[in-house]
Amino acid sequence: MSAEATARPAAGADPLVPRPFRVTDSRRETYDTVTLELEALDGGGLAFAPGQFTMLGPFGVGEVPISISGHPDRPDRLVHTVRDVGGVTRAICAAEPGAVLGVRGPYGEGWGAWDAAGGDVVIVAGGIGLAPLRPAVLKVAAARERFGAVHVLYGARTADDLLFGADLATWASEADIHVAVIVDRAPTSWVGRVGLVTELIPSARFDPARTLAFVCGPELMMRYVAAELVDVGVPGERVRLSMERNMRCGVGLCGHCQLREFLVCVDGPVFSLAEMLPVMGAREL
Amino acid sequence: MQSLQELLKAHPFFEGLDDATVSMLVGCAQNVHFRPGEHLFREGEPADRFFVVRRGRVALDVHVPGRGTAVIDTVDEGDVVGWSWLVPPYHWFFDARAVQEVSAVAVDALCLRNKCDEDARLGYEMMQRVAQVMYHRLQSARVRLLDLYGTDRVG
Amino acid sequence: MADTRSTVTLDLHGLQGLLDVLARIGFTVLGPTVRNGAVAPGRVTSVEDLPRGVGDEQEPGSYRLRQRADEALFGYAADAVSWKSVLFPARELMWEGRRTEEGFESDAGESPQRLGEPPYAILGIRSCDLHALAIHDRILRDRTYPDARYAARRKDAFLVTVDCSDPSGTCFCVSMNTGPRAEAGYDLALTELLDGRHTFLARAGTERGAVVLDKLPTQPAETPDVHAADEVTERARQRMGRTMDTTDIRNLLYDNAEHPRWDDVAERCLSCGNCTMVCPTCFCTSVEEHTSLHGDESERWRVWDSCFTADFSYVHGGSVRSSPRSRYRQWMTHKLASWIDQFGTSGCVGCGRCLTWCPVGIDITEEVAAIRADQPPQDDGRS
Numbered sequence: 001m002s003a004e005a006t007a008r009p010a011a012g013a014d015p016l017v018p019r020p021f022r023v024t025d026s027r028r029e030t031y032d033t034v035t036l037e038l039e040a041l042d043g044g045g046l047a048f049a050p051g052q053f054t055m056l057g058p059f060g061v062g063e064v065p066i067s068i069s070g071h072p073d074r075p076d077r078l079v080h081t082v083r084d085v086g087g088v089t090r091a092i093c094a095a096e097p098g099a100v101l102g103v104r105g106p107y108g109e110g111w112g113a114w115d116a117a118g119g120d121v122v123i124v125a126g127g128i129g130l131a132p133l134r135p136a137v138l139k140v141a142a143a144r145e146r147f148g149a150v151h152v153l154y155g156a157r158t159a160d161d162l163l164f165g166a167d168l169a170t171w172a173s174e175a176d177i178h179v180a181v182i183v184d185r186a187p188t189s190w191v192g193r194v195g196l197v198t199e200l201i202p203s204a205r206f207d208p209a210r211t212l213a214f215v216c217g218p219e220l221m222m223r224y225v226a227a228e229l230v231d232v233g234v235p236g237e238r239v240r241l242s243m244e245r246n247m248r249c250g251v252g253l254c255g256h257c258q259l260r261e262f263l264v265c266v267d268g269p270v271f272s273l274a275e276m277l278p279v280m281g282a283r284e285l
Numbered sequence: 286m287q288s289l290q291e292l293l294k295a296h297p298f299f300e301g302l303d304d305a306t307v308s309m310l311v312g313c314a315q316n317v318h319f320r321p322g323e324h325l326f327r328e329g330e331p332a333d334r335f336f337v338v339r340r341g342r343v344a345l346d347v348h349v350p351g352r353g354t355a356v357i358d359t360v361d362e363g364d365v366v367g368w369s370w371l372v373p374p375y376h377w378f379f380d381a382r383a384v385q386e387v388s389a390v391a392v393d394a395l396c397l398r399n400k401c402d403e404d405a406r407l408g409y410e411m412m413q414r415v416a417q418v419m420y421h422r423l424q425s426a427r428v429r430l431l432d433l434y435g436t437d438r439v440g
Numbered sequence: 441m442a443d444t445r446s447t448v449t450l451d452l453h454g455l456q457g458l459l460d461v462l463a464r465i466g467f468t469v470l471g472p473t474v475r476n477g478a479v480a481p482g483r484v485t486s487v488e489d490l491p492r493g494v495g496d497e498q499e500p501g502s503y504r505l506r507q508r509a510d511e512a513l514f515g516y517a518a519d520a521v522s523w524k525s526v527l528f529p530a531r532e533l534m535w536e537g538r539r540t541e542e543g544f545e546s547d548a549g550e551s552p553q554r555l556g557e558p559p560y561a562i563l564g565i566r567s568c569d570l571h572a573l574a575i576h577d578r579i580l581r582d583r584t585y586p587d588a589r590y591a592a593r594r595k596d597a598f599l600v601t602v603d604c605s606d607p608s609g610t611c612f613c614v615s616m617n618t619g620p621r622a623e624a625g626y627d628l629a630l631t632e633l634l635d636g637r638h639t640f641l642a643r644a645g646t647e648r649g650a651v652v653l654d655k656l657p658t659q660p661a662e663t664p665d666v667h668a669a670d671e672v673t674e675r676a677r678q679r680m681g682r683t684m685d686t687t688d689i690r691n692l693l694y695d696n697a698e699h700p701r702w703d704d705v706a707e708r709c710l711s712c713g714n715c716t717m718v719c720p721t722c723f724c725t726s727v728e729e730h731t732s733l734h735g736d737e738s739e740r741w742r743v744w745d746s747c748f749t750a751d752f753s754y755v756h757g758g759s760v761r762s763s764p765r766s767r768y769r770q771w772m773t774h775k776l777a778s779w780i781d782q783f784g785t786s787g788c789v790g791c792g793r794c795l796t797w798c799p800v801g802i803d804i805t806e807e808v809a810a811i812r813a814d815q816p817p818q819d820d821g822r823s
Contacts, residue, residue: 008584014534014535014548014588015585016534016535016727016740016742017534017535017546017548018546020542020543020544020545022543032436041542041543059537059539059543059544059735059738060537060539060729060731060732060735060736060737060738061729061731062729063727083436085436085756085757086756100542100543100544102544126433126434127433127434128434155434156434157432157434157435161434184429184432184434185355185356185357185429186355186356187353187354187355187356188344188346188354188355188356188382190356191342191384191385192359193342193359193361194344194345194356194357194358194359195358195359195425195429196424196425196428196429198425199421199425203361203363217433217434218433218434220428220431220433221428221433224428244755245753245755245760246751246752246753246754246755246760248725248726248727248745249725249727251583251584251585252583252584252585253579253580253583253585253587253723253725254724254725254726254727254742254745255723255724255725255745255747256724256726256745256752256753258747258770258774258778260694260773260774260778261777261778261781261782263782266584278694282697282698283766284760284761284762284763284765284766285697285760285761285766285770436756436757
């Protein structure tokens with residue numbers, strides 16, 4: 001992965017002490033997902049690489065690893081898209097403008113979007129998986145001429161679960177990005193496609209030999225998507241996945257996020273399919 | 286204006302069939318068009334033809350009493366709607382509705398079944414193709430059944 | 441290559457002198473003591489505090505102290521708890537914070553430890569545990585985000601190792617190349633000699649160790665004493681309770697993730713986590729928030745955790761390793777195989793504590809042997 005896939009917190013800071021960030025905006029994306037914009041109280045912002053995450057949480061409540069979903073060229077504004085799936089995320093989703101959250105990071109190895117320069121880019125997202133991919137799409141769109149064909153293939157449960165509708169439209173209309181959306185089921189008012197996100201791959205026009213693919217979503221969905229991409233000719237080393245495991249420290253010390261020999265918080269969360277195939281094959285690893 | 290022969294030959298579903306076989310199928314086929322909202326077929330009706338979609342999108346609907354009508358699949362150009370014509374009791378399970386302007390080739394099921402009975406080779410070719418369609422639809426349905434995007438949280 | 445200075449001998453009076461000198465320098469002196477029927481770390485001010493005449497009998501699932509026929513001070517094998525808890529405390533306060541008008545602020549935390557405050561001098565640490573410390577150095581200190589508190593305690597710690605004379609039924613340091621005699625990583629090394637007199641052969645491993653040794657009433661070592669010490673080590677080497685064949689163990693365990701032996705051990709394993717608590721190299725921790733009722737004050741604590749707990753691998757909705765089978769496999773594969781990929785060495789130092797303290801007596805040397813014995817014959821093209 002290229003060096004620009006990683007940014008680090010300021011040197012000298014104790015990695016277990018959070019920085020206070022104030023919520024400046026809260027936008028409800030769906031019935032269970034909220035996007036927060038935050039600014040650092042110390043004015044320092046947070047420079048990050050697409051695919052990295054922070055340990056985020058309200059004071060005294062706890063912390064969870066959340067991918068950064070904002071524009072990498074705007075480090076002054078930290079953006080997180082959070083889904084309510086438990087005690088801490090519920091508290092984060094309930095944070096209103098003015099509330100202060102603790103932030104540690106950025107951590108992890110990111111997507112490495114520059115590695116796709118000169119070729120085609122296929123970005124496949126399932127559900128909330130579009131959030132960690134959004135910064136990569138923004139980065140590619142901002143330097144569009146460096147890439148060939150760019151596809152965003154996005155699958156969600158229903159139309160009500162779709163994130164970033166405005167961005168999807170803008171990418172399609174202004175950034176010369178092919179955007180395809182599919183949902184598991186829909187009401188009759190839906191005129192888009194219904195089915196599994198893998199079904200979007202055969203009709204996407206790209207050159208597999210020159211493609212770098214980024215995939216993010218539920219682990220089983222990523223496996224099927226990766227298999228489909230390899231089937232159409234994308235080399236395994238050119239398919240990148242974002243893996244998820246339980247994290248407590250985020251800095252490689254607590255051992256919770258281990259995936260056999262990998263520590264997801266420092267070796268990942270972005271891995272190549274070639275690295276993940278041996279460990280994804282066994283169950284409960 | 287392309288002939289039926291040319292349209293069928295160009296469609297992925299019939300790829301690999303020789304010209305003579307395609308000609309024979311032409312005998313069972315006709316061009317059809319549907320406006321948005323029009324139904325190709327409805328649940329319960331006899332499955333007397335299937336549709337090779339050339340342009341547009343078809344939705345497969347099912348009505349669930351108390352929950353309304355849900356779209357459980359869509360079929361785009363290059364694909365095929367319907368396989369109940371090949372499997373008894375030859376009845377449709379869902380409604381098929383044109384979402385956009387749809388151009389398709391409708392193939393008469395009774396005509397084709399008869400030809401398959403006479404020509405086992407043709408029967409095998411058709412079975413293989415339909416099996417492919419069923420395979421992909423089944424995989425898609427099974428994985429969606431897992432509701433991977435759901436939260437799994439109780440309460 | 442052992443970094444030894446000139447070898448000397450000292451007697452019990454000299455050993456007491458060592459405890460006094462270390463205390464005077466300002467160390468909190470710790471050593472083996474008998475507590476609750478086991479040998480465990482404690483404060484030591486006098487030679488009388490040490491486990492004189494105490495030996496142990498250890499087998500999988502069994503630990504008993506016994507009375508020795510002699511007066512050996514270090515005549516036991518692996519102590520019950522290991523020295524992990526001294527330099528890497530089981531509970532440590534990271535920071536304490538409070539809400540403010542703008543948000544929140546925090547101060548670094550201090551959590552007093554039961555055995556006293558650093559700097560520590562540790563008497564009686566064995567070679568296996570020195571290797572475990574070196575492993576912890578790699579994991580906790582030599583990382584991109586190091587554990588600064590561990591690093592500080594470690595740097596200051598004065599280590600006096602004692603060569604093992606009486607390995608137990610669960611020891612296998614020879615198989616793991618971690619003993620019975622320490623070659624490096626200590627300030628002072630002692631070998632206990634009980635041949636009529638009660639003396640210790642002593643060698644320094646660092647400048648600091650040499651300086652301390654100079655302050656003690658020592659005699660230059662005679663050749664017979666050096667030979668006697670070598671014999672103590674050789675006898676210990678011959679009397680290991682267990683062996684483990686570590687040939688290509690990484691691939692052996694990676695390739696056998698679905699071996700039926702894991703089902704076998706899963707029937708026995710209680711997921712109690714004892715092994716992770718007594719293992720001197722286990723390092724997994726969790727981070728806990730302890731918040732006041734009104735939520736205005738909070739403490740962040742770092743506590744030991746175990747991969748055997750049901751929600752260790754919890755990811756929204758369920759745990760990745762929900763079966764005890766998968767958790768046992770995770771622990772053993774990590775310890776013996778993945779560790780090599782992560783940190784360059786095995787995670788196991790052959791101390792045998794996980795065998796001794798397992799309530800059902802699971803023996804990882806036996807588990808490895810069982811998987812190894814049940815491999816398809818290698819087809820290497822020659823016949």
